[in-house]
Amino acid sequence: MRRFCLIALAALLLLAAGCQWLPGDVAAPPPTEPAATTAAPTTTPPRSFNGIAEGDVFPGELTFYCECAKCNGKWAGITADGTLLAELGPGDLPVAGCNWLPLQSLVEVGGTVYRIADRGGPGLDRVGRLDIFTPDGHEAALALGRVYDVEVRILALGSAAKY
Numbered sequence: 001m002r003r004f005c006l007i008a009l010a011a012l013l014l015l016a017a018g019c020q021w022l023p024g025d026v027a028a029p030p031p032t033e034p035a036a037t038t039a040a041p042t043t044t045p046p047r048s049f050n051g052i053a054e055g056d057v058f059p060g061e062l063t064f065y066c067e068c069a070k071c072n073g074k075w076a077g078i079t080a081d082g083t084l085l086a087e088l089g090p091g092d093l094p095v096a097g098c099n100w101l102p103l104q105s106l107v108e109v110g111g112t113v114y115r116i117a118d119r120g121g122p123g124l125d126r127v128g129r130l131d132i133f134t135p136d137g138h139e140a141a142l143a144l145g146r147v148y149d150v151e152v153r154i155l156a157l158g159s160a161a162k163y
Ligand SMILES: [Zn+2]
Pocket: 065, 066, 067, 068, 069, 070, 071, 072, 137, 138, 141
């Protein structure tokens, strides 16, 4: 009888020890404390898109285009976001195109704020490359040529959903 009791006791101990290794028996972590309201940040971090954050500045390169078919192909007169170029007035932000920012982003170059409203060929994929719309016609756009060594500052990122 004594031997049986020892064996039974040992079996019970083994069972108990085994139970402690069952995943379900892992002690639950202590309940997490509610977020401290006193430590809330006073500023929200800048939004970002593909690693580009509001406030970033990039070395840039500009070209210029007009609303004509030479510049836009079948999309002459209308931008990727549906802006009718002929209807842009002095009260509207100047329009630029690129492929590396969401549409409706705002960038600043040389003190002028541009709205990203258009897309273009693969040349506009590179970060910092902008195609600036000029309302003064094709010859004027060509005459402006290509401008190197500008700084492009990201003022606001457009909604990524509209990319
Ligand atoms: Zn043109």
